Amino acid sequence: MGETGNMSPRTLFEKVWDAHVVAAPEGQSALLYIDLHLVHEVTSPQAFDGLRVSGRTVRQPLRTVATVDHNIPTTPRGLPIADAIAAKQIEALQKNCQEFGVPLFDMDSAEQGIVHVIGPELGITLPGMTIVCGDSHTSTHGAFGSLAFGIGTSEVEHVLATQCLPQKKPKTMQIHISGKLAEGVTAKDLALGIIGRIGTDGATGYVIEYAGDAVRALSMEARMTLCNMSIEAGARAGLIAPDETTFEYVRGRRFAPEGKDWEEAVAYWRTLASDPGARFDRVIEIDAAALAPFVTWGTNPGMVVAVNARVPELKSFAQEADRRAAEQALAYMGLDPGTPIEAIAVDRVFIGSCTNSRIEDLRAAARVAKGQHVNPKVRAMVVPGSQAIKRAAEQEGLHRIFLDAGFEWRESGCSMCLGMNPDILQPGERCASTSNRNFEGRQGRGGRTHLVSPMMAAAAAIAGHFTDIRDWRFQ
């Protein structure tokens, strides 16, 4: 599988890339083979229609896996979907999967969940793969050392028809994170800290590799959180070299290789790490120990400060365009410059999304919520990333902790991350959210989103305002 020999040292990204080049026509983009194509209801109907119009088929149905996640309700399954247009989109996916022979984890499936949650949890996502999905947070799967990136609907059609994608080779960026994260500082804070430093376009045109001691120490759940947010820094993909933590996570999962296949796979995966001396186009050094729990104050994820800081003053922005953007953002967010973050009260709390809805995230939030009660002014919601996570959490009794504390406990889906289903903010409502985008209107028109970690979200739900989790008195 892997190519060895006396080549110059290569990065993880270059190894995965090289192993998937089907053709490299002169003067054109390379043609990459796609190992896994994940499909959901929102960005696929027009692609399947395109196939029908041109008389094409799905070339590799078994390298294609579909689920419904974006617009489904998170109220108990089995109730009819009240939104007729959403229902039509779900039906379209069911029909398309049936017509083209694509496996579908449907609404009533025990494996349904957010597309970026179920791939890894079912052992469908593996190290060294190329993975695409009509969703920008496909970068999540890079946590396994696969090259995973979001594509548009035309490209979805392209991959359905050909299992390949012409791609320009991106530049490479290493983000080297040394030291140790402090107690209460999570992978989410790491991601927000990086975006705050390099900006939402800091990695545009690049593929990121996260490396260093702090990354090695992260669990797979935490690595997925970190890679998930790569796109928020502009990078289509963010990768982490597979290691024992990765293999431990993948081993024994439902569709993971077994027996001799497993041994061979692991042997190959071990060859994927960047070679010593491999060159990156850009290297960024981060000191994990210097990071704090972060809270976004504006309308993109780069507008972020530590929880114990204040909303920035407008004069702190050097560039005129950035100053104006900050001014507009603060007007939208209903915040004054100089306000201490901990003085900002919240109306809603959302714990969920492909960034922070995995079992470890729920455990962390439950630890904060245990024995406490949600502030009477706050409505708080926990939405597990998948049915499997929901079952696991219920087995551990996490749902009891949340319900006793006054959180809502929902069915799995994207939910209030993008508010395509009925879970939305009302105009002016302020939300502490574990999702990934605080764009204007993202969680509902006029809604004000602050991105935080699961622990910070749970603490805000209880306190009624943002509060520094490092000072939390756990019960």
Place this chain on the structure above:
Amino acid sequence: MQPFRKHTGVVVPLDKVNVDTDQIIPKQFLKRIERTGFGEFLFYDWRFSGDGKKTGDFILNAPRYAKASILVAGKNFGCGSSREHAVWALADYGFRVVIATSFADIFANNSLKNGLLTVRLGEEQVAEITRRSKEIEGYQLTIDLETLRVEDGRGLAAAFAMDEFSRHCLLNGLDDIGLTLQHEAEIAAYEAKHPVRGAMKAILAG
């Protein structure tokens, strides 16, 4: 795909940085299963107030820009979600060109597939075009993909860059699935060497 060679049209200045695809087309309009009809929802939350009436202060609502077909904006245009609906909405509304200092990668790719030209210019040039399109009523630009030039016939002229292959596809309106399928032999050979994993064959059982 509609080929793009040369276009002359009215310019509307958005004068914003980091315009994300959630703004270009809000999520409530992503439930449609067609590719058409997204134009009326373009920049919906900026163009319309909560009760569905046109807002007074958003530039696209100003009558003098009603026929605009060229949008000019600040850095990192099209960031965020991969939704191609953003490009469909811009194109359906009547835009043929977006000019900015930089674009998000997925947005730029999606534009290419739909014959919407993304033109990267320097900060000063974007600022100058923004200024002129605010000051001069009916301000027009001509974008020529054959010569890779932008001109306003009033002394402003700028060159832009684009990789040769993308340019070739745009100029000729090529269907790139067709281009990929010319490599059928190589794809088949790759697949013969890398068959579908045995474990995945069980997946259809649910």
